[in-house]
Amino acid sequence: HFLFNSLNSISALTSSDPSRAREMCVLLGDFLRATLGLGEKSVIPVGEEMSLVHAFLAVERIRFGARLAVREDIDERALTCGIPPLLLQPLVENAVAHGVANLAEGGSILLDVRCENGKISILIENSFDPEAPPRRRSGVGLANVRQRLAALYGDGASMSARAKGGIFRVAIILPAEKDESAL
Secondary structure (H helix, E strand, C coil): CCHHHHHHHHHHHHHCCCCHHHHHHHHHHHHHHHHHHHCCCCEHHHHHHHHHHHHHHHHHHHHHHHEEEEEEEEEEHHHCEEEECCCCCHHHHHHHCCHHHHHCEEEEEEEEEEEEEEEEEEEEECCCCCCCCCCCCEEEHHHHHHHHHHHHHHHCCCCEEEEECCCEEEEEEEECECHHCCC
């Protein structure tokens, strides 16, 4: 979905703002290049995953500008903890697509990651319009992340998602793994 949305945005920008269209193409290329080698890795450091999230958000900032506010609170110790690749990016993508994108004035995303006592805790919150009609395709990204966690960790990981007021919150707890590239 992200790729199609990005390509549509680039197409629209080519006539109205060609320099931003070029910038978005470069950023999209950087993001896609960074994700290509991840299929062979079972674990990457949180810091590397955050780089992917930042590359994704750079593209989205071209689309949304000041309407997209992001706040991060990442524990320094978490940056070297290992997690499955592309675990955070689809959740942040959901926060943009199902939250910020539907708010005329824009919205915010909070990303909080902690690593303590052999566990990684991840919290992603985004503003959304509770009055907006439900979208046809809902929960695919959340379902995929939930299935991946169950397949990898069984009962050793948990994920909850809930909406309250104008905030949607996803919380994940999983075992902290060693980054295999550091071994």
